[in-house]
Amino acid sequence: MSTASWPLGVHGISYGADYNPEQWTPDVWRDDVRLMREANVDVVALGVFAWSSLEPRRGEYTWEWLDEVIDLLHDGGIRVALGTATASPPPWLTTQHPDILPLDREGRTLSPGGRQAYSVTHPAWREAALALATRIAQRYGRHPAIAAWHLDNEMAAHVSRDYSDAAAAAFQVWLRERYATVETLNEAWATTFWSQRYSDFAEVLPPRLAPTVTNPTHELDFRRFSSETWRRWCAELAQTVREHSQGVPITTNLVPMTGSDALDLFRWRDTLDFVAIDHYTIAADPDRHIELALVADLARGLALGAPWMLAEHAPSAVNWQPVNVPKSAGDSLLGTLAHVARGADAAMFFQWRQSLGGVERFHSAMVPHAGTNSVGWRRARELGGLIETLDEVRGSRVTARVAILWDYEAWWACELPSSPSSEVRYIDHLRALYSALWRQNVTVDVRHPSDDLADYAVVLVPTLTLADPATAATLSAAAGAGAQILVTYFSGIVDLDGRVVPGGYPGIFRDLLGIRVDEFAPLLAGEPVGMDDGSAGRLWSERIEVTDAEVLRRFTSGPVLGGAALTRRSVGRGAAWYLATRLDDDDLERLLLHLCSVAGVAADQPAPSGVETIVRRDADAEFVFVLNHTDAPQSVEVGGTDLLTGNVHGESSIVPAHHALVLRRPRGRSQEPPVRRRRDG
Numbered sequence: 212m213s214t215a216s217w218p219l220g221v222h223g224i225s226y227g228a229d230y231n232p233e234q235w236t237p238d239v240w241r242d243d244v245r246l247m248r249e250a251n252v253d254v255v256a257l258g259v260f261a262w263s264s265l266e267p268r269r270g271e272y273t274w275e276w277l278d279e280v281i282d283l284l285h286d287g288g289i290r291v292a293l294g295t296a297t298a299s300p301p302p303w304l305t306t307q308h309p310d311i312l313p314l315d316r317e318g319r320t321l322s323p324g325g326r327q328a329y330s331v332t333h334p335a336w337r338e339a340a341l342a343l344a345t346r347i348a349q350r351y352g353r354h355p356a357i358a359a360w361h362l363d364n365e366m367a368a369h370v371s372r373d374y375s376d377a378a379a380a381a382f383q384v385w386l387r388e389r390y391a392t393v394e395t396l397n398e399a400w401a402t403t404f405w406s407q408r409y410s411d412f413a414e415v416l417p418p419r420l421a422p423t424v425t426n427p428t429h430e431l432d433f434r435r436f437s438s439e440t441w442r443r444w445c446a447e448l449a450q451t452v453r454e455h456s457q458g459v460p461i462t463t464n465l466v467p468m469t470g471s472d473a474l475d476l477f478r479w480r481d482t483l484d485f486v487a488i489d490h491y492t493i494a495a496d497p498d499r500h501i502e503l504a505l506v507a508d509l510a511r512g513l514a515l516g517a518p519w520m521l522a523e524h525a526p527s528a529v530n531w532q533p534v535n536v537p538k539s540a541g542d543s544l545l546g547t548l549a550h551v552a553r554g555a556d557a558a559m560f561f562q563w564r565q566s567l568g569g570v571e572r573f574h575s576a577m578v579p580h581a582g583t584n585s586v587g588w589r590r591a592r593e594l595g596g597l598i599e600t601l602d603e604v605r606g607s608r609v610t611a612r613v614a615i616l617w618d619y620e621a622w623w624a625c626e627l628p629s630s631p632s633s634e635v636r637y638i639d640h641l642r643a644l645y646s647a648l649w650r651q652n653v654t655v656d657v658r659h660p661s662d663d664l665a666d667y668a669v670v671l672v673p674t675l676t677l678a679d680p681a682t683a684a685t686l687s688a689a690a691g692a693g694a695q696i697l698v699t700y701f702s703g704i705v706d707l708d709g710r711v712v713p714g715g716y717p718g719i720f721r722d723l724l725g726i727r728v729d730e731f732a733p734l735l736a737g738e739p740v741g742m743d744d745g746s747a748g749r750l751w752s753e754r755i756e757v758t759d760a761e762v763l764r765r766f767t768s769g770p771v772l773g774g775a776a777l778t779r780r781s782v783g784r785g786a787a788w789y790l791a792t793r794l795d796d797d798d799l800e801r802l803l804l805h806l807c808s809v810a811g812v813a814a815d816q817p818a819p820s821g822v823e824t825i826v827r828r829d830a831d832a833e834f835v836f837v838l839n840h841t842d843a844p845q846s847v848e849v850g851g852t853d854l855l856t857g858n859v860h861g862e863s864s865i866v867p868a869h870h871a872l873v874l875r876r877p878r879g880r881s882q883e884p885p886v887r888r889r890r891d892g
Contacts, residue, residue, distance in 0.1 A: 215460045216484050217518060218358035220290050221254055223602025225557035226595050227289075229523065230255040232280045233264040233568055240280055243564060244287040246578060251595035252289060255563065256361045256464075257281070258347070259294035260326070261852070262411070263301035266361040267342060273487045276519050283587055285356035292462075295344040295448055298364035299326035311336040311701045313373040315418045315858065326738040327369040331444050332381035344451045352456030360456065361522075362463040365489060372437040383412045385436045399708040400428040420712050424672070427627045428709035431677075438475045446482050460484035464522040467509050469502060469638045475619040476513055477659040486514040489523035490550070494536040498646065500840050503546060504823065505645045505657070509551035509617060513655035516608055518556035521547075526560045527575035527587055535573065541869025544588055545838050546599070548871050551598075552825040552836035556605050560591075560597060588778030600854045601873060607829040609657040612812045615645055615671040620685070620767070624677035624705055632733035634750055635701055640793060641673045644699075647800040652814035652824050664689040668810035671803075675702040677709065679721040687723050691783030695810045697803075698724060699790045700751045701731075716753070717789070724789045725780035740769030740792060740862060742776050746790030746801075752776070755791060766792075768824050771841030777802075786811075797843060819845045821867065837864065837872040844868055851876040 218225065226245075232240050247255070258277060266272055278397035284291055304324045305312060311333040313321045321328055331335045351357060352807040391410050402408040407426060409415055416426040418433050449461045462483045468490065480486075488510045492499035510519045524546060528535040538546070547558050565576035574714070577591035625637040632825070648655050656667070660682040664670055670689055672701055675682070683703070690696045705711055712718030716728035732752045734740065740748045742764045751768060755775040764777035778789045786809075794802060807813065816824040821841035827834045834854070839845050844867050850860040851874030866872050 214458060214484055218254060218290060218292060218460060218485075218520075219458075219555070220274070220358055222718070223605050224551060224598050225254045225520075226250075226559070226598040227252045227254040227557070228256070228560040228563040229259060230257050230563045231260065231566070232257075233261050233276065234614075237276075237279065239564070240283055243540075243652045244283050244289065246583065247289055247563070248287055248593045250577065251599050252563075252577075254290040254292060254358055254557065254559070255284065255584050256292045256559065257284070258296050259361060259364050260296070260298050262296045262299065262343060265296055265347070266301065268303055268490065269307070269339075273855055276440050277351075279352060281351065281356050285649070286355070289356075290358035291354075291356045292359040292361040292363045293347070294353055295340075295347060295363060295452065296446070297340040297344060297362075300336070300339070303327075304313040304336075305752045308333075308335040310375075310377070312375075313370045313377040313378075316372070316374050316418075317690070318374065319712075321370065325369070327365075329370075330373045330377045331370075331374045331440055331496065331765045332373065333375070333377040337447070341447065342453055344448055345455070345851055348452040348455035352459065352731065357438065357456065357459055358486075360449075360452050360459060360461045361487075362445055362452070362461060365464055365466050366445060367437070367473040368466050368471070368869065370536060372417075372433065372875065373700070374419050378440075378707070379416050381440060382417055382433065383434050385439065386415060386432065389815070390434070399710070400426055400432075401710060402426070423803050424628045425426055427629065430627055431620075431623055435475070435620070438473065438478070438619070439473055442479055442482055445479070449482065457542060462487040462520065463521075464489045465513075467506055467513070469505065469642055471831060472622050472638075473770065477617075477661075480513060480515070485518070485520060486510055487520035487522040490521060491523075491525055491529055491815050492546070494528075494532055494534065498547065500545065500823070501646050501649050503549050504553065504649055505642060507550050507555065508645075509657040511554035511609060512617070512659070514554070514655060515662075516554070516610075516656075518606065519554055520554045520557040521550045522557075522559050523561040524550070525575055527579075529572050539869065540590055544594065545840065545869065545871060547594060547598070548836060548873070549823065549825075549838055551604065552609075552823075554609050554827070578623065584832075597855050603832075603875075604827060604834050604854070604873070605777070607827040607832070607834055609654065609825060609827050611654040611666060612670040612810070613648060613653055613807065614656045614664060614667040614702070615641065615673065616660050616673060616675060617641065617657050618677070620707075621660075621675045621677045624675055624709060627709075631731045632751065634736065635733070636856075637673065637674050637676070640699060643793070643799060644671050644673050644803065645797065645798065647803045648807075649823070650800060650820070651804060651819050652816065652822075653812065654815055654825060654838070660685065664694070665692060667694055668812050669694045670694055670697065671807055672698040672702060674699055678703045679707050680719060683719050683723050686787070687782060690785035690787050693784040695786055695788065696723075696782075697788045697806060699789060700753065700792060715756075720789075721758075723782070723787050724778065725757065725787070726775070726778055726789055727756045727758055728753045728791075729756065730754045734769065738769070740776075743766040743767050746798035747795045748776065748798075749795065750793040751791070753791050756790075813837070816847070817846050817848055821845070822847060822876055825850075830878070832878055833876045835874040835876060837866050838867040839868060840872055842868050849876075
């Protein structure tokens with residue numbers, strides 16, 4: 212049987228939560244199923260942290276409680292994304308095998324008592340975890356309630372890099388696979404520097420705490436190894452459950468927030484049957500709605516435009532920020548709909564019922580401590596009703612003419628120690644470029660440098676420090692076909708081995724851009740540079756020699772006074788632009804709007820400042836999501852039938868403060884009323 216690419220048996224836009232019944236008694240389980248139906252919940256993630264409840268002692272299993280819960284959910288018409296329960300080892304395992312505990316860079320053991328206290332490379336860990344996953348898959352793999360497999364949980368979120376002896380042994384094996392000979396490794400790592408030349412792979416250790424800065428390519432390869440180790444563990448779990456559950460799709464809840472560079476998520480595309488992410492924003496971030504949009508677009512990029520799942524977000528407050536601010540009704544609604552607008556066909560919370568004890572006892576839930584006589588429950592139930600009105604949106608796609616490149620290896624390379632400026636942070640500039648376009652309601656696809664870029668009119672390449680000739684060729688081809696390519700500072704500097712490309716910066720991209728840089732001139736904190744169009748830059752400047760490009764802007768202050776700040780080289784029907792500084796936000800927005808204008812790109816649906824519009828399309832209709840993040844009602848020049856209310860709007864619509872419209876506009880035929888369908892399971 213072929214494997215499905217979406218949870219089985221779900222209809223429309225799915226709505227649900229993590230469910231942890233092992234924390235509750237059977238009478239609560241039955242009440243939970245009743246309440247889930249009341250809230251229009253149709254899918255739950257189950258058993259994610261249940262190892263010690265399923266196997267309280269090695270080889271002794273207690274299945275009865277999980278049997279009953281799965282049957283209750285099935286009878287209630289609620290689908291199950293079943294966990295492998297391997298997210299955290301039980302105390303008996305770490306007691307019997309204390310060597311499975313991971314070590315940090317300083318050699319300190321990360322003890323049990325939290326979660327993810329295991330070395331993912333340790334044989335004893337893998338044996339015990341795979342044995343459990345096998346037993347779960349054998350018992351439930353053909354149960355009619357199972358919609359999908361939820362492998363482990365937030366892999367690498369807490370132990371992104373393990374420095375234990377088990378990791379050292381696995382790292383040596385990985386290096387042998389990558390380089391074949393130690394001589395090749397020595398060449399790639401430039402080990403003649405500081406007398407680091409190796410004579411055997413067995414001499415290579417993880418880059419633990421050293422007297423001074425460690426070899427940058429050693430660091431880079433250890434990050435690659437760590438990311439790949441987690442991916443291989445996920446693939447091994449997937450193979451284990453698939454043997455006993457053919458045809459049931461497999462996923463795991465990835466954590467792609469812009470503060471996390473633990474995993475190269477683009478390499479997971481072939482490991483999972485569909486993309487699922489957890490997404491939590493920072494309450495103190497005034498632009499958290501933009502961060503949300505960026506990560507949602509990243510999830511869509513990981514899925515190559517296919518539907519994806521929001522596996523977790525918070526109903527209200529979390530428990531792990533310095534001040535855990537509750538969400539307003541508007542934040543809750545807009546946060547959920549923003550993910551759906553950008554391609555999610557499932558929106559799930561952590562968690563269903565708020566825990567009475569444990570670390571997350573103050574993390575919000577759909578059923579809070581106060582029970583059903585609470586704002587939280589009423590909000591969860593109301594949101595479930597609204598999600599149900601969006602069922603016909605399922606399967607429609609978001610399309611964009613602008614792409615921004617995201618590369619985890621370039622992120623790692625950019626921020627390695629001993630760089631020209633520790634103030635240059637990869638994700639900061641990527642987020643700045645994205646935010647400038649978000650404010651103009653220009654839809655952006657997030658893509659990897661190896662992706663096909665042929666359909667884009669504008670391609671943004673922020674701080675791609677590490678690159679290869681194939682990327683330069685891809686960008687050149689896109690420009691030749693008519694795209695406007697913008698490459699920004701500190702890009703193309705090193706090759707895939709982390710070695711500087713000789714001959715002048717920006718190395719890999721010199722020919723594409725028609726420039727050569729002989730010296731960086733990073734700026735001190737608070738030190739601006741001016742440009743001859745009145746723009747201001749910070750953080751970075753450099754001495755550019757133009758070889759085959761036109762100079763569009765020059766520096767009027769700073770260490771390279773009179774030097775080129777912005778260049779452009781014609782390439783076929785398009786052009787390759789280079790920006791040599793970090794523009795202030797307003798100036799960056801003006802530049803990107805000009806670039807889009809040259810490329811013939813405009814917002815899918817213009818809107819006032821603070822109002823976000825996203826369009827999803829299928830063969831018959833356009834669904835325009837209008838999200839008002841402001842404190843006042845706003846008018847937008849778009850009409851249609853609002854799926855949330857059933858109201859029909861003419862040529863313009865009013866969206867209330869901190870609220871939303873989801874307008875259905877037919878493509879090429881008359882307006883029809885929205886389809887409403889009760890979820891009967």
